Structure formats: C-alpha cells, structure tokens
Amino acid sequence: MARKDLKTPSKALLVSGIIYSPEVELNDILSTLNATFGDILLKAGPVDFTWTRYYEREMGQGLKRYFVAFDELVNQDSLPFVKLKAMALEDNWTLKGGRRVNIDPGILTLERLVLATTKNFTHRVYLGHGIYADLTLVYQKGNFSVLPWTYPDYRSQFAMDFLTRARKKYLATIKRERG
Numbered sequence: 001m002a003r004k005d006l007k008t009p010s011k012a013l014l015v016s017g018i019i020y021s022p023e024v025e026l027n028d029i030l031s032t033l034n035a036t037f038g039d040i041l042l043k044a045g046p047v048d049f050t051w052t053r054y055y056e057r058e059m060g061q062g063l064k065r066y067f068v069a070f071d072e073l074v075n076q077d078s079l080p081f082v083k084l085k086a087m088a089l090e091d092n093w094t095l096k097g098g099r100r101v102n103i104d105p106g107i108l109t110l111e112r113l114v115l116a117t118t119k120n121f122t123h124r125v126y127l128g129h130g131i132y133a134d135l136t137l138v139y140q141k142g143n144f145s146v147l148p149w150t151y152p153d154y155r156s157q158f159a160m161d162f163l164t165r166a167r168k169k170y171l172a173t174i175k176r177e178r179g
Contacts (some may be wrong), residue, residue, distance in 0.1 A: 008088055013041075013165070014082065014105035017051050017153070018066040021059050021100040023043070024093050026066065029101055032089055036120075037105075039071040039152040041119035044162035051152035058098045065153060069108070069166040073173065077105055080131035083116035106136065108166055109172075113137040113144070113154075123149055139167065 014037060021030060022136065024048060034040055045066035049055070055063055074082065086103040093101040106115035115134045124132040136154055137144045144163055146155050152157055 009040055009076050010109065010174060012109045013166060013173070014070040014072070014074045015106050015108050015113070015166055016068050016070075016086065017104040017106070017166065018045075018068065019059070019102040019104075020046075020064055020066070020093075022062045022064065023060070023095075024100050026064070029066075029103075029159065031179075032092065033068060033070075034104070036085060036089060037070050037072075040068050041071040042069040042166055043067070043160070044080050044158065046144070047158055051156065055102060059100055059102065065158070067159065067162045067166075069162075069169065071139075073170075074107065076107055076109070077127075079105070079114065079116050080127045080129045083118075083131045084118075084129060087118075101161075108170055110167070110171065111139055113127075113163060121149070122127070137163065152165075 016033065018029060020026065030040065043066070046064040049063035049065040082105045086105050090099050090101050090103055093099065103175055104115055107115055115136045116134050117134050118130055124134050127133050135147065136150055137146060142153045144160055
C-alpha cells in the first residue's frame with residue numbers, strides 16, 4: 001500500500017563543473033557532454049583555475065574552469081549514475097594514469113546545489129554505488145549561501161553568477177512545465 005505522505009521530489013537542473021588541462025580541446029569536452037547528457041542550456045567560462053593547486057599534481061598547470069547546465073531536467077536520485085557516467089567520460093582524456101579532465105556533476109534545485117563525489121566526509125551523505133552527496137550551496141533570502149565546506153571555486157563570484165543564471169532558467173522551466 002502506497003503512503004500518501006511520500007512525494008516524489010521535483011526534477012532538478014543537471015549542472016557540471018569542468019576543470020581541464022589546456023592540452024584538451026574544450027569543444028571536444030562539450031561535444032562529449034552534449035552527446036551523453038543532452039543539450040547544453042547554459043555555459044560559463046573558461047577562466048583560469050586559480051582557487052587551489054589540488055589538481056595540478058595529476059592534471060598539470062594552466063588548468064581552466066568551465067560550467068555547464070543541461071536543458072533536460074533529471075530525477076534527483078539519478079545523481080550517482082550521472083557521476084559514474086561522468087567518471088567514465090573522464091577516462092577518454094586520461095594520459096599515463098592521470099586525468100586531464102575533471103567533470104563534477106551536480107543537481108540544482110530551488111533550495112540547493114548538491115555535487116556528487118567519491119570522497120566521504122562528515123557532511124556528505126552516501127547515495128550508493130560509491131557516490132556521496134555534497135551539499136555545496138544553499139539558496140536563502142534571494143542568494144546562494146556558502147557553507148563551511150564549500151569548495152573555494154564554488155564560493156567565487158564566477159560560480160555564483162553562473163548558478164544564479166542557471167537557477168533562473170530552472171525556475172522558468174519548472175513554471176512552464178507546471179502550466
């Protein structure tokens with residue numbers, strides 16, 4: 001017997017942060033993402049990835065940051081499977097065991113941005129299949145708010161501007177779908 005108090009959450013806007021080596025053509029990445037996740041609705045970048053040196057050891061120097069949002073809304077519980085697909089795509093650009101492209105998908109709703117990660121931490125919730133949910137930003141009082149663990153690049157004005165535009169597109173889409 002189905003419970004009436006259980007409701008399926010609204011679909012979410014699939015977004016992705018991309019960090020890539022200058023050795024990789026951005027158009028190749030975008031074409032691959034488009035073929036895998038659907039039409040790209042919104043783009044931002046590239047900009048120099050200067051917030052941390054965390055990825056340099058694996059990916060080299062001169063890294064770039066780019067953001068995309070996809071046109072088709074996704075079920076919120078699809079996040080682990082999206083992350084697994086993204087990880088498989090990264091393998092296309094692996095050289096000598098090191099990634100040259102890092103694809104970090106997430107879901108954007110009216111209330112929050114949740115990224116998918118393979119790394120456990122105190123604030124992350126296990127979703128299954130080796131994937132955790134990272135509550136990265138919350139939307140309150142007309143703006144995104146950072147949390148103590150929000151990644152430095154997601155605290156940037158560049159990220160905030162992109163996510164604000166993406167949220168507006170998402171809001172327009174769900175209003176249109178609700179009629």
